[in-house]
């Protein structure tokens with residue numbers, strides 16, 4: 001029944017391993033209760049189970065040792081997973097309690113030089129600040145001949161409440177660079193529906209221009225009477241803001257100015273930094289009738305996460321077709 | 323047995339309380355402990371992983387800002403990218419494994435009596451899986467996802483009778499509100515889970531497909547008496563299943579996290595391999611992205627290039643193959659199981675695979691390029707002719723004819739003590755290279771790590787036959803033993819291999835401890851957190867491998883070969 005083959009014919013000699021095993025097995029069959037009747041009934045598998053249990057095959061001790069090692073690997077795996085449980089703890093995005101000081105970067109990721117910003121550019125230049133969902137215009141203002149003009153400090157009035165605050169004026173080599181929130185305070189339209197109109201486009205020709213470049217006659221007239229060489233205008237419902245005077249509203253329907261982004265210019269490096277926000281809260285804060293007097297509401301997390309210590313200025317598009 | 327060990331008492335307590343012996347769980351014959359028979363377990367493993375990781379993502383995902391939420395999960399949630407990428411790859415794995423599972427059962431004739439309903443549920447689950455994957459992919463909200471939805475919606479809306487489905491399916495997707503897509507994604511997955519319960523119960527009821535040597539004709543089921551003799555579900559079956567599931571999880575987690583390092587893949591490989599989202603559709607960068615459908619729908623999108631008639635397209639690409647698969651148990655009604663005795667159906671199956679792969683690759687290389695009828699014939703006729711000729715003339719040999727198995731290479735040479743020593747050294751080298759690669763991922767360290775890893779895998783495979791591939795025990799003269807003789811050399815060889823396997827579990831324990839310790843030092847966000855993901859994947863692979871080795875040592879019998 002149990003035959004020991006020898007593959008290599010006559011020359012085959014039992015190896016010490018095999019010899020050892022046979023001795024163990026025969027010893028076990030004699031002394032450890034091998035049941036020939038069971039063997040006849042169950043065949044092979046009975047013999048194997050018997051051999052496993054009673055020779056130095058898989059005895060209980062070895063099995064437990066193996067089990068312990070496998071459980072060890074399991075425990076180690078769990079130990080490795082434990083730091084991963086932090087995935088359940090939400091990162092605290094609303095923890096931004098103050099405005100970050102963020103250097104403005106150009107699209108290649110290096111700091112933007114203030115003197116490289118073209119004057120009265122029709123291209124919409126945007127950067128997010130203080131949170132990732134809050135776009136702002138970056139403007140280098142000039143006069144109608146394209147020379148940069150110094151933007152002076154002025155007092156801005158919030159028509160809705162009558163509150164006043166002081167706009168600090170422009171920065172940069174010519175004190176001509178300003179930044180404002182790019183979300184319209186009326187109903188929250190965003191670029192390209194709201195954008196800057198350089199002096200070149202502040203003409204009656206724009207009255208018939210296609211969206212989003214249409215000016216209203218009212219806007220043109222108000223710019224003229226305010227002596228603003230250029231304006232920010234929202235095509236959604238026609239709100240107009242004066243970028244030379246802290247984005248003071250020129251025409252409705254808006255009842256609030258665009259919040260100002262405070263900028264700092266480092267004259268030694270020519271870099272620009274955003275420092276904070278001024279005026280009213282970024283739309284829609286205060287849209288429910290009462291304007292927010294507190295620009296730090298811009299830091300609430302539903303606008304995104306903090307931009308950190310740098311923010312990229314994107315040249316989004318030129319809305320004007322000609 | 324009066325004195326039982328603690329562990330067997332614990333095991334018995336659970337067995338008893340859970341009533342495991344009374345559950346209608348299939349008992350498994352020895353020869354079935356082979357991964358081919360367990361493809362369903364792999365699919366289920368991928369499914370469970372995807373559900374778990376998906377629920378974690380659900381804690382963070384915001385359908386009103388899909389792209390931003392995706393970015394937030396990747397950049398700011400601790401280990402968010404690890405779970406997001408592996409969620410994606412879990413679904414990829416599930417799709418691929420489901421196809422393999424289905425076609426394997428197709429060729430073995432597993433859809434025949436009495437498993438017709440089992441098969442139909444399986445096909446429905448494949449459809450649901452593809453649907454859920456498409457919706458999940460859309461949730462990213464990047465330019466690829468939105469254009470995929472656009473094309474999908476375009477296909478639906480070009481059949482006027484179907485356009486009522488659009489608001490039902492997508493809601494306000496176009497204006498950035500993904501609420502409905504998220505809801506459908508979850509609903510479809512819940513449906514998969516629901517069907518899975520029945521699929522599994524029926525699989526346990528009828529058992530896995532027995533080997534054709536044992537049951538050559540349908541209905542291929544073991545009788546109650548035969549079944550009683552097999553290995554009970556607990557513990558052997560359970561142990562084997564866990565090893566497969568952990569191995570699946572390991573690869574699902576490790577691969578995408580490793581890929582997250584590799585930037586600048588060629589465009590053809592990008593939609594398949596890159597787990598990172600593309601830019602959002604509103605970004606100027608989006609214009610530079612060639613829009614691809616998710617790879618598992620490449621074939622459908624390519625068929626859309628064949629004809630402008632949408633109804634025809636839906637028929638070719640979706641409805642006919644689907645209806646065929648659903649009805650095949652009722653079309654192929656003979657009791658033959660051998661593929662060469664069902665030549666027509668085997669031929670159709672081979673063609674389906676060929677066309678699926680062919681069309682997908684075509685769609686990847688030339689997306690959206692119109693294809694003329696002549697080109698279609700040129701591309702699709704040759705495989706059909708080759709298969710037809712092959713099916714017509716391939717000779718069918720009755721079993722029992724002399725068929726000598728020639729082993730690919732002598733496996734025994736890997737199990738000498740010197741080989742084990744070599745393996746230990748290799749394992750150490752692997753650990754070293756892995757650390758190097760993790761610490762400074764670069765093409766160079768990858769170039770060092772990958773060959774050593776593959777060598778390690780190769781060795782591990784050779785040494786642990788059961789883990790990945792069943793190896794016929796003994797040599798060819800012994801394996802044709804129809805007699806009841808047991809070859810003592812078999813027993814001794816097996817014993818030697820088991821000793822090696824024991825050492826390997828030890829090595830795995832040490833290596834996994836090193837990796838787990840490393841995992842505590844890795845930052846939870848940013849680029850490095852993917853290292854944690856790779857480590858986690860490796861841990862699961864090692865755990866799976868350790869359990870597989872344990873299964874080999876404890877349960878493997880010398881006379882069980884793969885049939």
Ligand code: FES
Pocket residue numbers: 184185186187188189194234235236237238239252253254
């Ligand atoms: S939103 Fe700008 S004017 Fe109404």
